[in-house]
Amino acid sequence: MALRIDEQVIRGEIDNCERGRVVGRIWLVGWSDPVVLDLAGNCWRDLAGRKLEFVNPEPKGAVHQALKAEQKGKVGDITASRKVKVPDVPMEEIGEYYAAKKPFPWHWGNSLYLEWFSVLNGRVVIESANFQLNIVGEVAWEMSEKEEESQRLANEQAMVGFMDTLADAVESAEGEEDNDWDASPMSEEEADRMLHRNDILTDRINARLERESIDCDYDRIIKEEIERLSGETKEPNIEWMEEAMDVGEEELSLNMEVFGVEEHALSERARELTLQLFKAKREGQWVPDGAHEEHPAAYLVESVAKAGVKLSGALDDVDWPPCLDNCAMIIARLKRARVYLDDALTALESCREQQLIDFGSIGVVAVEVIDIAKEADSIIEELRARLKEGW
Structure with missing residues (x-):
């Protein structure tokens, strides 16, 4: 689920002149002050190192109450530079074309x-193909x-990584509560249960947001689902939500620079392999257009x-x-990584059986996946x- 605000935009600016950081301001209908962006990472190549100003010629609608002023x-x-089909007729006429089973006129x-x-x-x-765009200033x-x-890979992983960061915040806050009464280190079973609870909580919050529309009270939903989960698990309802969000925001603003993380050698190997696979998938045309997301490749x-x-x-x-x-x-967390590595090996076997990828490529990838899995197992045992x- 995404919070989409393109119709409510009056104007805005996005600045990626500082490598590894995107800042910006967006003025919205009914808001006296702009929404302020401060994001780790870079734009795509067409906007990297540049400042973009944009204007919506026809802003309309009320702004979603859930949107926060600081992003x-x-x-x-x-x-x-994303290519889209732009209708050459008003939107209200497109329905008539569909009713008549006629293609509507459009251009790229x-x-x-x-x-x-x-x-x-x-x-x-x-997202809009109707905004007026203007690159201003020098290219930095x-x-x-x-x-x-690397940036596109980071974007592919952004949602998973984002949820992991929030989980870190929850774990940190819960851990501080636990330390008040138990100084012993967390056990493996306790860590598994904590991640499982976080999964349940995330799924329930997302489901509520889908059902109750984007204008719902986000903080209220979170607190209600925390209380519900605490009651079901018969565990104390610890008050960690606000602290967790504060920790999460600080972590994101200070430590989530795309190129500023001190990588562990094993996660670096996995990242390099992923980059190679993205490139091979694109150049080798492993996945046909319109293929289902569960296509083996x-x-x-x-x-x-x-x-x-x-x-x-887990390691960086x-x-x-x-x-x-x-x-x-x-x-x-390493055990969860191992599940995905096992899934990758299963997918490789399907690719071999269906002859979707050349045999040489399958062998090279399989060896690297197995090596990464063995190294993860070694760290787990250590x-x-x-x-x-x-000790």
Whole structure:
């Protein structure tokens, strides 16, 4: 689900002149002050290093009450070069063409597409082929092909990584509560249960937002679902939500720079493999247009990408060896990465059986996936030994 606000936009500006950071302001119908953006990451190549101003010639509608004035988080896809079909007739006439089973006249046009993931609103999208666009000022820097490939991979992973960051905040807040009464480190079973609770909570919040429309009270829904889950699990209803959101926002604003994370060697290997798979999928035409998302080749790339996100969340920016208190959560996340790696191997076998990818490529990818999985298993066993020995 996305919060879409393109109709309510009056004008705005997006600035990616600082590498690794996108800032901007967006003026909306009925708002005296603009929405302020501060996002980690870069635009696509057409807007990287540039400042874009845009104007909506026909703003309309009320602004969604759920939208927050300060948007801190991570970029999704931000480009002014996405090709879309633009109707050559008014929108109210398109229905007549459909009723008559006649194609409506159209032409290809460039669409402005602004997508980001914020702590307080999740995924936000502005998309329009009707805005007036203008690049202003000098070009501060140019994005290379390799950087664009890395940025698009980061965008593919943004939602999964965003949810992991919020989970970090929840875990941090819960952990502080727990430390008041139990100084022992979290067990592997407790870490598994915590991640499972977070999954349930996220699914329920998203379902409520889908049912109750985007104008609903987001904070109220979160608190109600926390209370509901606490009652079902018969656990204390700890008051961690506001603190968790504060921690999450701070983490996003300070530590989610796309190129500023200290990568663990294993998550770096997974990221490099994902980049290679994205490139091979595109150049080798592994996935036909219109293919289902569970097409084996598409599922292969998605599984490796998700495994990489989980490995990154578990291992990046962690001093090694990690402190005893963090071992269980790292194990729990590595186990989730292993599930995705197993999914990737299953997808590879399907690709082999259906002859979707050449045999040589399958062998190379399989060896790398297996090596990454074995290394993850080795780290899991190392941390389990530390928990058992208590050092």
